[in-house]
Amino acid sequence: MAPKPLSPETKAIVKACVPALEAKGVDITQEMYKRLLANPEIRDLFNMSHQKDGEQQRALAFSVLAYAKHIDNPAPLGPMIERIAEKHVGLNILPEHYPYVGKALLEAIAHVLGDAATPEIMAAWTEAYWFLADVLIGREHQIYEDHAHQPGGWVGWRRFRVAERRPEAEDIVSFKLVPADGKEVMLHKPGQYLSFRLDVPEHGSQRRNYSISSAPSHDHYRLTIKRQPEGVVSNWFYDNVREGQELDVSAPAGDFQLPAEPQKPVVFLSGGVGVTPMISMIETLAENANAPKMHYVHSTHSPKTEAFGDLIRKLTAEKKMTADLFFSRDKAGAPATTPGMAVHEGRIPFEWVTTNLDRTADYYICGPVDFLVLMVQTLKEAGLPTEQIHYEMFGSASNPYLALDADA
Structure with missing residues (x-):
């Protein structure tokens, strides 16, 4: 059932x-989280590292401000709402959690x-909060229902066993996960993540999500995790998680997805460990004889930090991609290139992106x-339509330009 429309009075007050919110939005969200996280059951639903660095507070402050600015026409908020709903599903947020959030925010x-x-x-913000909450609850219900009815799908937490641990590059390790119950798993959409x-x-x-770095399969998922200097969970995975260990996992989620039947050529632009969802997409397209042309553009510090380099060289040698x-920092020691592959020193210059733009x-x-x-700015300033630009944000959507798909 669609939420009851907001009254004109409420819209006017929220806009006012x-x-x-521009002046005190972060103060409000900091106070909100202080109240909300006093409840241990609610606190356990959050990624606490985003609380420590202030990222979550800034992300929510921006979301509230964006909602107020677009209260008359919320259409521009669509991508942001979809990202939030997918993230909530990954973390198993349920309708009964929303009253706690509403009370703390108000x-x-x-x-x-x-x-x-x-x-x-206060009456206007109460009405506005519950309108948005109902929109999210409705969308999240749809996603949960989809997960429940897919072959191998599930709702809630499911036990998975680490079947294989494999180093990929300096401080980067992959983990192959299989269901502890021995049953099949739902096919993820290339680009999605798992939550833990x-x-x-x-x-x-702790709660975390990590991109799936393998093509869809009915029997396993693969994660690829980089050890971060201050990363509590990434260091724990790197130092402690071994074959045979079991983990609680929720079903694949996320709105960064490769279409089932891509029609246009595909360009992958990745930096560092941002390569992980790209590999899921690349492996998927490489298995499709009718796949469109693929071009892979990746930046990393040095050959020591290059993950999946052997796969990329194999696929370029097979002429499945360029x-x-x-x-x-240093390209010394890079493996030999193959036809269709070029190696450069330095970061990816925006001039190179625009010169080589495939419209x-x-x-x-x-x-x-x-x-x-x-x-994103480089592509938009070069005139590439917004609908041809897709991206995944690791962490909270605390950058206004990215979170709202801004045009300027």
Whole structure:
């Protein structure tokens, strides 16, 4: 059932709050999370590393501001809402969690705005919160239903066993996961991720998601994880997770997806460990005799940090794709290239992207936020239509330009 439309009075009041949100939005979300995370059951649903670095608070502050700005016409919020819904499904957020969030958010607004939070303003924000909550709950219900009815699908947490651990590059390891119950698993959409419920010694309950780095299969998934300097969970995976270990996993989620039947040529632009969802897409297309032309553009520090290099060289040698590799620090020791592959020193220059722009192609981008912003801006400024630009953000959507698919 569609949510009840917002009243004109509520829309007017919410829009009038935009200057206050621009000035105090992060203060409100910080206060909200302080209240919300006092409940251990709710706290365990969140990635706490995003709380420590402030990323989650900034992401939510931006989302609330964007909602207020687009309250009359929420269509531009569609991609953001879809990302949030997919993330919630991965973390197994349920309708009964929304009252806790609403209570904490409304209390935070009242606390930060003080006397300015009149009864009329609080009533409007209550109505606006529950309208958006109902939109998310409805979309999340659809995704849960889809997961439940797919062959090998499931809802909630399912036990998986690490069947293989394999080093890919310096500080990068892949883990092959198979279901502990021995039954089949649902086919993921290339580009999606898995979410994990973990108990990390000395750090307690943790939630994380990692991109699937393999083509869809009915019997396994593969993750590829880079050890991050301050990463509690990535270091735990790297140092402790071995073959035979079991993990709690939710069904594949995420809106960064390769179409079932791609019609346009495909260009993959990745930086660092952002290569992981690209490999899932590349392996999928490589198995399809009717796949469109593929071009792979990847930036990493050096040959030591290049993951899946053997696969890329194999596919270029087989003429299934072309590739450009950029080594930002040192390309010495790089394996021999194959026809259709070029190796460069330095980062990917925006001039190179525009000079080699394929206006007929769909572009898929993943990597650090600065890399994402540069690549997306470069493509848009070069005139590539927004609908041909697709990207995945690791972490919270705290960058306004990326989170809203901004045109400028």
